[in-house]
Amino acid sequence: MAAVGAAPLLPGVLPAAAQAAPSDRPAxxxxxxxxxxxxxxxxxxxxxxxxxxxxxxxxxxxxxxxxxxxxxxxxxxxxxxxxxxxxxxxxxxxxxxxxxxxxxxxxxxxxxxxxxxxxxxxxxxxxxxxxxxxxxxxxxxxxxxxxxxxxxxxxxxxxxxxxxxxxxxxxxxxxxxxxYEPSVRYRGIFINDEQNLTTWSRRTQEPDKNIGPETYKRVFELLLRLKANYLWPAMHPYSDFFNKHRENPELADRYGIVVGSSHPEALLRNGVHEWEPWAKEHPAADGTLPLYDYTVNPGVISDYWRARARQNAAYESSWTLGMRGLHDSALETKYATTIPEKVVVMNDIIADQRRILAEEVGQAAEPQIFIPYKEVLELYNAGVQVPDDVTLIWPDDNHGNMRQLPNEAERARAGGNGIYYHLSYWGRPRSYLWLDTTQLSKVWQELRRVYEHGVDRMWIFNVGDIKSIETGLSFSLDMAWDVDRWDADADEDTEDFLAEWAGRQFGHRHGREIAAIRTEYYRLAAERRPEFIDRAMFSVVHHGDEAGRRLAAYARLLDRARALGAKLPEAYRDAYYELVEYPVHGAYLMNLKYYWADRNALAVRQGRGAGTNRFADLAEAAHAEEAAITKRYNTEIAGGKWDGIVNPYPSQIPKAPGRPSVTRVPRQETSGLGVVAEGNETGADRPLSFSSYTRDRRFVDVFNTGFLNLDWTAEASHPWVRLSATDGSLTEQTRVWVEIDWARVPEGTLEATVAFTGAGRRVEVPLRVVNDGERARRRARGFVEAHGYVSIDAAHFDHRVARGGARWRVVRGLGRRTGAVETVPSTAAPITGDFAGRAAELRYRVRLNSTGAFRITVFRLPSLDERGHRRVAVALDDQPVTVLSGQAVATGNRGDAWARNVEEGVEKLTATVTVTAPGEHILRLFMVDPAIAVDQIVIDTGGLPATYLAPPESFHPVSNPDPRSPAGLDVPER
Incomplete structure (x- = not known):
């Protein structure tokens, strides 16, 4: 039986599990x-x-x-x-x-x-x-x-x-x-890309070292308190390698920590630091330095490995087999150019390393691990022979998606299987080292999947600088201790973990609210990690200002976090800032500065005057505030204890968002009326669309093309058109919201206008209003088409059918909305042939007013399976089923499908459905391969603009009876 991962909650409170036997004896x-x-x-x-x-x-x-x-x-x-x-x-x-x-x-x-x-x-x-x-x-x-x-x-x-x-x-x-025994035998972390941790350690712990024994004492204690037992120490040039200070392995043994090494560090050797000095001591016959290439210098390299095996033989260690290049680079093989040739070399390397361990360490040389990371996975799949008692460590794609899981033969290996999983990452296509941004539900889904495939020998988590991965690390290690502790089928989810965990840190009465804050924080990061933000990612003109609505959600979340923080006793403020407020505030500001920069660029194209400069000021102010809160974290929180630990832009991070450029326009002593309606980059050619089902709110930006004061007025053509403002005076801009009074508007499809006048100019904004009446709205069943699309949150199905030993289930807190659906168990057999009769199915009622052949997009989470397929199937009514194939292989290349998928957090699979008659239809979603997760489904019936996010969910009488989404950020006025 696995042990409870979370342990007791507060003083004197037992864990919520059966390990504690009832007792009437006094405490x-x-x-x-x-x-x-x-x-x-x-x-x-x-x-x-x-x-x-x-x-x-x-x-x-x-x-x-x-x-x-x-x-x-x-x-x-x-x-x-x-x-x-x-x-x-x-x-x-x-x-x-x-x-x-x-x-x-x-x-x-x-x-x-x-x-x-x-x-x-x-x-x-x-x-x-x-x-x-x-x-x-x-x-x-x-x-x-x-x-x-x-x-x-x-x-x-x-x-x-x-x-x-x-x-x-x-x-x-x-x-x-x-x-009882933990679910996973070895559970630990990899301190990686540790530039911030090194800076902090040198400033506050050991001025003469770059991560030394004093820091590792703190790390070892933390690991043990989290029920971990395993460490891959820091490895990069800006930190000291672990064995440089001989107190480090001695300390690890004294604490009871098993020390291993990462995928490029064979037999506990750190090539970044140690190879060059070794090479200088063992030059070639002609005096040149030997290359770190086993096809060129096998003897020198073998002696290099042997020295560390002999040196650390007395300690409880994990021994990494195989080989990659120096500096975490690909394997170098001058005299082996083809894949089969490289396989032979890798087999020779493993045999040599095994011989060294047998001679220098003996039976204590366990566990031994082989990590098929990046190009080594290709070699492994091509025939590398890993001894049966060696543990295979399966890596994810660096973005939380497992690349490959063991087959039946690999699950039967004596050495078992493990995983190397990233909660933090440096590299292609983008790095995320700053904040803890991987949804816990995604971590839960992937870790459940690996455990169901027999991967229970070793779980190692890349945690970067440790700070600020506190929450994600706690959850991951809790799962490693008891993988069954959180069960979606038992109506438990990661928000329950968050509530329990936050309750232990800040008191039970605050646990649920902190959990809700963190869940929304993770959801927004699932749309786009703050470290992945770039120019023109989110639309500022469509769907009520897609980017603005996202920023408004962040602003509400920050207000919520600050309000709770203000209620906490003073003693808890530092911890709350580190664990809750700073991540929310930092992510908000990173998004905010890019939002204003995008508005600035659009303002230039629209010919705005003073407002253009206002957006530039706002972008730079957001960047300055981001720097200020980071400085506060480093120099004020906990009395300056964390000096240097937080930095969104370490010099070593590639493609960090940074500071967006902005444009300013010279002041002109003029004024002029500018009007741009939602859905248009310039002007108002695209009508504002309104539906009696979605009851929308649309915006019109009224702005000044100059710098002098401008008076303006607005007038609607019909009394059932309502405006948030009908006149005003401005030097920059204002946003006018347009709504329909549905109690007064006639039924049918209607046209209307709103006329804006100022500075001698008149601009008419067209409106298109579709009113099917209140009776039709009350009688609607399923999702109703409006504005040229049907948008569905996949978790809002009307019916599900389990078949073939598999079923769909909802995972709350997963994906870009409130939850996603996945097929389980992950070990189910793929479906072939008759999907409608053999595959687990979800059904969605949709009401379509249009007819024709329409594009349907299924937003699936970008899981991988390099041995198989990532397929799902769709059909409308009883029409033929269309199978959609997802990305299977993580290439590591920038700009390809995999890179786009991991940056966006979804893969968009498309097909065509044909609607022959308007009315009610059944959209059917079938499992083809197991462990597929689907977030959203969109049917484009004409006119759907291209945006980063799916459009707001369509009207549904049960799932979404009031689809009006909150407004985006209004334009600030001076």
């Missing part, structure tokens, strides 16, 4: 009446356990202000005592087990399991003891830190400044509480 007081219970750990126990017991002592003091004694000899007399020990290493614990005083069933002999239980009269002279016993050294350590969290010390107390609430009385339940 165990750790601190009471100014006295703390001493903690005993046998000196013969593992040093990592002894060290962790010291942390428990410190945590008890953090909570109570009273420091207990850490004892390594038993007291002659004690009313209460905490006993910490490992089965087989602590004589005291072993005696309790032998006497059947401590229940270790399901714990003894297991991997990293533990039991926490109160035992009455455990020893002569001791009345009562809280016993924390582990199956092995890390099992005991996790039991210790579990107790710390139960009394109110967050794993993030140091790394995110989560305060520890002070209490005079500190108790824990009597238990027993068992933590």
């Amino acid at each position: 165990f007081p750790l601190v009471q009446s100014g006295t703390a219970v001493d903690v005993f750990v046998d000196a013969a126990d593992d040093p990592a356990v002894v060290r962790a017991a010291g942390d428990l002592v410190a945590d008890m003091e953090r909570v109570s202000g009273v420091r207990p004694e850490l004892r390594q000899t038993l007291p002659g007399r004690a009313a209460r005592l905490v006993l910490v020990g490992t089965l087989g290493a602590s004589p005291v614990i072993d005696r309790l087990v032998a006497a059947r005083r401590l229940d270790v069933s399901g714990v003894k002999g297991r991997w990293e399991a533990s039991v926490t239980q109160v035992v009455e009269r455990p020893l002569p002279g001791v009345d009562r003891a809280l016993v924390i016993a582990g199956s092995d050294r890390r099992g005991t350590i996790y039991g210790v830190y579990d107790t710390s969290e139960r009394i109110g010390v967050s794993p993030w107390y140091w790394w995110a400044d989560v305060p520890v609430a002070r209490r005079d009385t500190v108790t824990v339940p009597a238990g027993p509480l068992k933590r």
Whole structure:
């Protein structure tokens, strides 16, 4: 049985799982009446356990202000005592087990399991003891830190400044509480692209080092508190390599952390730092430096690997096999140019490395891992022979989509399977290192999928600089501990995790609100990560100002985050800023400055005067504010503790958004009327469209072509046309909103105008109004066509049919809207032949007024499968089914389909459906391949403009009865 990943929530609160046996015994007081219970750990126990017991002592003091004694000899007399020990290493614990005083069933002999239980009269002279016993050294350590969290010390107390609430009385339940084996054996992080962490470490931790032992002490403790056990240390030129400071591997062993190395760092060697000095010490016969090419210098390279194997043989390590080039580059093979030739070379490399490990490390050389990353995956699929006891580590595509999963033969391997998964990334097509922006629902979906494919030996997460991946890292490691903890079928989702996790950091009463804030933050990032923002991404003229509506959602979210932050006690403000407010504010400003820059560029094309410069000012002000809040994080939060840890634009990041350019126009002592209606870049040729189903609100921008004051008026041709303003005076611009009074407008298709007058000019804006009447609106079934399209959120189906051992389910919080649908189980067989009779199906009612052949677009999440297909199928009514094939292979090239898909977070699959008669129809969506996730579906019946996002969802009497979306940002006026 897997253990609970999230652990207890608040002091004295047990986890929401069955590991805690019911007990009517009184809670165990750790601190009471100014006295703390001493903690005993046998000196013969593992040093990592002894060290962790010291942390428990410190945590008890953090909570109570009273420091207990850490004892390594038993007291002659004690009313209460905490006993910490490992089965087989602590004589005291072993005696309790032998006497059947401590229940270790399901714990003894297991991997990293533990039991926490109160035992009455455990020893002569001791009345009562809280016993924390582990199956092995890390099992005991996790039991210790579990107790710390139960009394109110967050794993993030140091790394995110989560305060520890002070209490005079500190108790824990009597238990027993068992933590069984974790779902995944090795669980850890890769500190990667660590420029900010290096800057911070040098400024605040170790002025003479670029990430050294003092920093790694903090990292090791955090990992253990998060129930992790594994680390790939920082590797790049701007940090010191791990083994440069010999205290580092010694410390890791003393903490109980398994140290490995990343895909280009074979046998714990850091090629970026170590190869060149080694090469200088071992020059070729002609005095030249040997190349890092196994086809040229196998002997020198083999000796290079052997030296590290010998040096670190005594430590608990993970050994990476295979080879890539230096600086995380592709494999260099001068004398092997074809794929088959390179396969032979890779086989020779692995055999050589295995021989080295057998000779230098022996049986302790485990786990051994092989990581088919980028070009190495191509070689693996072409025939690289990986020994059966080596763990295959499957990488994602660097953007959270697993590239390939093990087949049946690979699942049967003795070495098992693992994953290397990115929560942070440097490279093509764009980097995301600044903020935690991967939707937790996406992480959940992908990790569930890999686990269902038997990938349970090792999960390693790329976390960049650690800050600000706190939330995503906590969730990922919770899943690695208990993959079944969050279950969409049990009506649990990642927002429940967020509420629980935030409750542990800030108190239960705030958990749900923080969860809602983070969920919306992730949703907006799913539309486009803030690190991926660029010019002209979102439309500022269509769908009520698509970009403006997005920015309005960000603004509302920031207001919400600030309002909650203001309610928190002062002690929580720093942690809240780091974990909640700064990510929201930073993402908002990154989007905002590009929004105003786009408005500035459009204003130039429209011939605006003073307003053009106003947009330029707003763009630059947003950039300045972004710099200001980042400076606050680095120099003011937590007293300047995090100096250098946050920087949206480290010098090493390629294609960071940066500061958008803007244009200013020279002042002219004139004024003139300009009018542009929604849907038009200039002028008002495209009519404003209104439907009685969607009850839209449309905008008209009224602006000054000069710099002198301009008076203007507006007049509607019909009394049922309502305007937000009918006159005014401006030097820049204003936005007038146009709506229809549906209680007064006649039924039918109507034409109207709004006339704007000023500076001797008159401009008429045409309106097209379609009113089917209130009765038709009430009787409508399904999604109704309007404005030349039907837009559907895929989670809003009318009916679903399970077939062939598969079904569709809703995953809330996934995709660009409130949820997406996916086919499960991920191991289901693909469907061939009769889709309508054999495939799991979703049905959507649609009412179409138009007839003809129309383009349908299915927005699917860009999952991968380099061995198979990513297919889904659609049909209208009983017409023939059309199979849509998605991108299967991650090429890594900029500008191709894969690059576009990961930047946008969706892949748009298109087909054609034919409508022969207006009226109600059934749109059918079929599973072809398992694990396909669909976000939205759009049918273009004519006139749908090209925009980044899908249009707002169409009217549906149940799913979307009031489709009027909030307005975008109004134009600020001086």
